[in-house]
Amino acid sequence: MKIRILTIGQKMPSWVTTGVEDYLKRIQPFVQTQIIEIPMAKRGKNDSEADILKYRQIEGDAILAALKNNEVLIALEVGGREMSTERLADTMKGWMLEGHDIVLAIGGPDGHSDAVRKKAAWHWSLSKLTLPHPLVRVMLIEQLYRAMSINHNHPYHRAG
Template sequence: MKTGPEAALYAHYAARLRPPPEVTEVPEARGSAAEIRRREGAGLLAALPPDALAVALDLGGEAPDSEGFAGLLARWEASGRTPCFLIGGAEGLDPAVTARAGHRMALGPMTWPHFLVRGMLAEQLYRAQAIRQNHPYHRAWRP
């Protein structure tokens, strides 16, 4: 990720997470939309640890609220499987990636650029951590 406000947003929240997240980037592919998805998807799948729970960030996935996301993380942690969040590039995720995913999740019904999704996901991971620790960062009383 290039330096800039998007990288700073991600770094701000990632620094607060325990343990800190690991990020693996795959190179941007060139070609037709289908070829880009295929190449980038192959890179994402190759980077996945064999026992990881692949969570595809996909518009067609479940869109939990923050408390629901914290609950999902708790269940995944209890199962002993580490969630690995898969963020597609500009052309989205290849069907092979969504097929491999153990869970599909959306950050709402809007389409977000992949470079913003990383920061938004880091903030939600931090929020989920705060919820699970009863930290006042998350204000559940707010509508």
């Protein structure tokens, strides 16, 4: 199993890059993981609802174009399924047993396109809180690492 994180947006603050790179190094012994940044569609100052739909479509098309055969798409978004870290660890065990490569998609500031939502095997929310996209990157890779730590009895995750 391999995990790819497709994320809309580039040029992250240094604290995001540092955090993501740290957890990417940590997770590699457990599961090959890669982050691919997809450029955000150019936005204007006074965008209409039609403009926002167009941006979603452009970004969604880029996400779908980046998918490979045998990859299962999971869309991160508000309103998705929430789960505990322990449940994520169990879910990741299932992914490994099924042998599918996983793509976790983080949409742009306007969310995912309908096409991405339809293609996604399921939808995942990291929190009921509205989170800034740079923070989502760090939280996501940390939770993936923590789940793999649980599955490999690594001391990083300590219950209680």
